[in-house]
Amino acid sequence: MSSSSPRIPNPTASDADQTPARKRTKRVSMREVAEHSNVSVATVSMVLNNNPRISRATQARVRRSMDDLGYRPDRVAQSLSSTYTRLLAVMIPPLSHAFADTYFGEIISGIYDRAARLGHKIIIEQAKPKFIESGQHLELVERRFVDGLLCLGFIENYEFMHDLVERGQPVLSVNSHFVDLEVDSVVCDYTAGAEQAMNCLRQLGHKKVGMIIGGSKGVTTQDIMAVFKANTEELGTYDPSLIVDGRYSETGGAEAARQLIDKHPDVSAVFCSNDKMAMGAMHYMHQSGRKVPEDISVVGFDNLYVSQFLNPPLTTVHLPLYDLGDLACERIIQRIRGRREAVSELLPTHLILRESTAIAPGR
Known part of the structure; x- marks a missing residue:
């Protein structure tokens, strides 16, 4: 009777595919993005800083690689070469259909136009419970994704603003003021x-x-x-x-x-x-x-x-409302650039008489 050693199977590609991949815990680096998109690290850096020297095709390829790899730019590192991001976050309450609301639209239009004139851009976020609980409102400024936050129309659930104020982050309340929170504000009268x-x-x-x-x-x-x-x-x-x-x-x-x-x-x-x-x-x-x-x-x-x-x-x-957004944007940028005085401004209001009012019946 002949004996033989037990065969040890060689792993095949299909076997490897069946092995569950371990969850990546290491942060994706800029070098990995460069290798994935077949460009230099310097090119990736210029894409992140919107350098006009980089062609649209190259920018698109690099950004696709960022998306594929799950790359998150380190705004802190970027801030070493740039004092400001020139980007503002606009935070609105977690209301249904808030983005279709004319009230918010008027204010945001004022913010956007003033920001554009001052060389800034805006992003819009909703203060939904999960967003706040995960600390993303703090991450926006602490990781230098944005320079400051404009919070529109909050009358309740504004506790997250306490977090920002306590950390000395630039934040301004638009058309809301509070008895228990000292925060910069621009409000209608x-x-x-x-x-x-x-x-x-x-x-x-x-x-x-x-x-x-x-x-x-x-x-x-x-x-x-x-x-x-x-x-x-x-x-x-x-x-x-x-x-x-x-x-x-x-x-x-x-x-x-x-x-x-x-x-x-x-x-x-x-x-x-x-x-x-x-x-x-x-x-x-x-x-x-x-x-x-x-x-x-x-x-x-x-x-x-x-x-x-x-x-x-x-x-x-x-x-x-439009003027309110315009002024609020100007004031938050002044705060970002070093303004020390508290902001507490009141914009005048007036009554518009139309046909829905008349002399009381019986007069």
């Missing part, structure tokens, strides 16, 4: 706008006025409510149930109007703290057979572009 709106309604003879707000946590909302309360107390008609939450939306405004009219059918005017809720309120009035402004007057707050084309056109407080 909501108090003056609310006073003009209430004075208009009083001059038209309205005594029983309802208020549709968008939550009560924001300081700007509280400013409007304080004016509403002071005026209705003077008229002797103040009642907390005259204030209803419309959740900042058209649907919420319509529902708030229904609740308000059900409780107070003798209300002769409704003051809404934004235009979208005013649009919803007007829709409900039409649906329920009430004529605007013959039976009930409606006032908004924002002066969104579409408000002049409603039927009837909406009386509203004009907020200079």
Whole structure:
């Protein structure tokens, strides 16, 4: 009987393919990107810095390699050769369809145009829970992806700004200010706008006025409510149930109007703290057979572009949203470049009279 040694199989390509690859933990280097795209390390560096000497075809090939390898540029290292990234982050709340919102669009347009004139670009992020919990808001500035952050329209869930302020990072709040956070801010004058709106309604003879707000946590909302309360107390008609939450939306405004009219059918005017809720309120009035402004007057707050084309056109407080974004962008760049003085600026507002308001019935 002959004996033979046990055969040890040679690994084949198919065997290797079946072996699970170990998860890469090492950071992809610039040299690996260069080898993958068949260019020099210097060329990769120039692509990262948008050097115009590099052809579009080469840039595209290098960036494809970065994507394939999962390369993340080290902005800290890049900052050694460049003081500023000339890139700003715009942070907006985690609202549904926020990117389609006219309010944010107007402000961002102002930011974008000013940034372009000053040689900067912008990126837009939403402060979703996962984004904040993973610390990506801090990484944006600490790893020098951007020079600073502009935070738009936050009235709640703004705790992440504390993280940025405590670390001394350039951050500016646009159209929001807070009682528990000292942060640079550029805000519209909501108090003056609310006073003009209430004075208009009083001059038209309205005594029983309802208020549709968008939550009560924001300081700007509280400013409007304080004016509403002071005026209705003077008229002797103040009642907390005259204030209803419309959740900042058209649907919420319509529902708030229904609740308000059900409780107070003798209300002769409704003051809404934004235009979208005013649009919803007007829709409900039409649906329920009430004529605007013959039976009930409606006032908004924002002066969104579409408000002049409603039927009837909406009386509203004009907020200079484009100018707000323009100024906010200028101020954050000044802070990035070394400004030491705190920023706390108030932009003027004014009432736009249109056909949604009239003399109170019976006057």
